[in-house]
Amino acid sequence: MVKINNELTGKYEVQTGVKQGDPLSATLFSIAIDSILKKLELRGNISTRLRQRTAYADRILITARTTQAMIDTFVKLKNESLKYGLTVNVHKTKYLKCFRRQDQLKAINTENKETEQVRSFKYLGSPVNTDNTIEEEIQERTALGNKVFFANKKIFQSKLISKNAKLKLHFSVISPAVTHVCETWILKETITN
Numbered sequence: 001m002v003k004i005n006n007e008l009t010g011k012y013e014v015q016t017g018v019k020q021g022d023p024l025s026a027t028l029f030s031i032a033i034d035s036i037l038k039k040l041e042l043r044g045n046i047s048t049r050l051r052q053r054t055a056y057a058d059r060i061l062i063t064a065r066t067t068q069a070m071i072d073t074f075v076k077l078k079n080e081s082l083k084y085g086l087t088v089n090v091h092k093t094k095y096l097k098c099f100r101r102q103d104q105l106k107a108i109n110t111e112n113k114e115t116e117q118v119r120s121f122k123y124l125g126s127p128v129n130t131d132n133t134i135e136e137e138i139q140e141r142t143a144l145g146n147k148v149f150f151a152n153k154k155i156f157q158s159k160l161i162s163k164n165a166k167l168k169l170h171f172s173v174i175s176p177a178v179t180h181v182c183e184t185w186i187l188k189e190t191i192t193n
Contacts, residue, residue, distance in 0.1 A: 095108065096129070141177070145177050
């Protein structure tokens with residue numbers, strides 16, 4: 001049913017969905033995923049809860065204190081998603097276990113599907129790893145800064161461009177590439193040296 005001028009139309013069956021890339025597609029997905037995540041009832045933070053979720057668009061990160069809590073949350077997410085016609089891509093689904101000692105990597109079984117364990121993965125462009133260290137991201141950011149510099153090397157070496165213009169370019173292009181999300185980095189003394 002559709003409401004037009006405060007009156008409801010008759011019921012009709014939807015025969016086709018929207019195409020990927022259609023502006024309506026993202027809106028409908030956001031409405032559906034919001035309802036699904038609310039049903040998981042994962043509010044609060046990890047210090048007061050057994051499990052928590054972080055979501056941005058279709059990237060969902062489940063944080064749990066125990067493997068069983070993570071499996072239970074994942075199964076609930078998968079089942080709630082099915083009610084909306086959404087499926088979890090099991091080939092992209094991975095899990096990471098943060099632990100002081102390094103264990104052998106082993107897959108876990110969730111509803112007869114193997115979920116691969118990894119030592120690191122990227123979430124929204126930032127590496128997350130078992131050691132909970134930031135060195136990998138700093139190395140990637142430094143390499144990205146070098147890449148941006150060498151892409152603009154002719155400008156920086158040019159004698160026709162003023163030092164002031166080169167500094168503006170540095171602070172508007174290279175610095176943001178290197179320092180993106182650096183506010184979240186926890187730096188150890190060994191890193192700052």
